[in-house]
Amino acid sequence: LAKTTQPISMDSYEGQEVNITCSHNNIATNDYITWYQQFPSQGPRFIIQGYKTKVTNEVASLFIPADRKSSTLSLPRVSLSDTAVYYCLVGDASQTGANNLFFGTGTRLTVIP
Amino acid sequence: DTGVSQDPRHKITKRGQNVTFRCDPISEHNRLYWYRQTLGQGPEFLTYFQNEAQLEKSRLLSDRFSAERPKGSFSTLEIQRTEQGDSAMYLCASSPGTGIQPQHFGDGTRLSIL
Secondary structure (H helix, E strand, C coil): CCCCECCCEEEEECCCCEEEEEECCCCCCCCCEEEEEECCCCCCEEEEEECCEEEECCCCEEEECCCCCEEEEEECCCCHHHCEEEEEEECCHHHHCHHHCCCCCCEEEEEEC | CCCCEEECCEEEECCCCCEEEEEECCCCCCEEEEEEECCCCCCEEEEEEECCEEEEECCCCCCCEEEECCCCCCEEEEECCCCHHHCEEEEEEEECCCCCCCCEECCCEEEEEC
16 A cells, blocks of 8 residues: 655745655555645545656646655645645556555645735 | 536435435546545545446445446445444545546535434
8 A cells, every 4th residue: 555645734925836745655666646636625636647757737747756755746836726735646546456545634735825 | 527526515314314425427437436535634445436347445344335336427325324423525536447547526425414
């Protein structure tokens, strides 16, 4: 089971870049890393997914070092609407089995005006 | 954009009653997942379908929980003889059936047991 560890909470001012790191020491060779964002009373929303090195899309970047034992979600210039809980998820049901999918407690990001 | 739809959004029931939730995944998504989420915790896996086949259930899942996906489209999750500890948000997600694909979640059904 590729359990993950994230900081419980983070605060940031508007306009700052935020980096949230997730540790996953037991990641398997075939595991992908996926990050989700969740607002209160809503389901998680996909942000970004990657396997190694760096992935960038229109909302975030994902940095994965060579050993893949951690990953960092980078949110550029956060706004108040980025206040949410962020989860990293390691693995995929088709590869590692759904029983091995572990969301953890996530990181509660609070953006301050 | 027709995302994952869940019904009802809220359910309040007395302890001991049975409840059933429905999930309509994104059209043509072959994989469907059910999760449970309690306050301050991340989603906890319950069960997983590939088309109409239930491929996995959580090792910790009580036998009071059952799920179906009869035609490989919508799915239902039933909880029999509800208990106080069943109070939670029940989330459904779907994903395409091939490759490594992110899951698309619905906004859940919030169950409150009186």
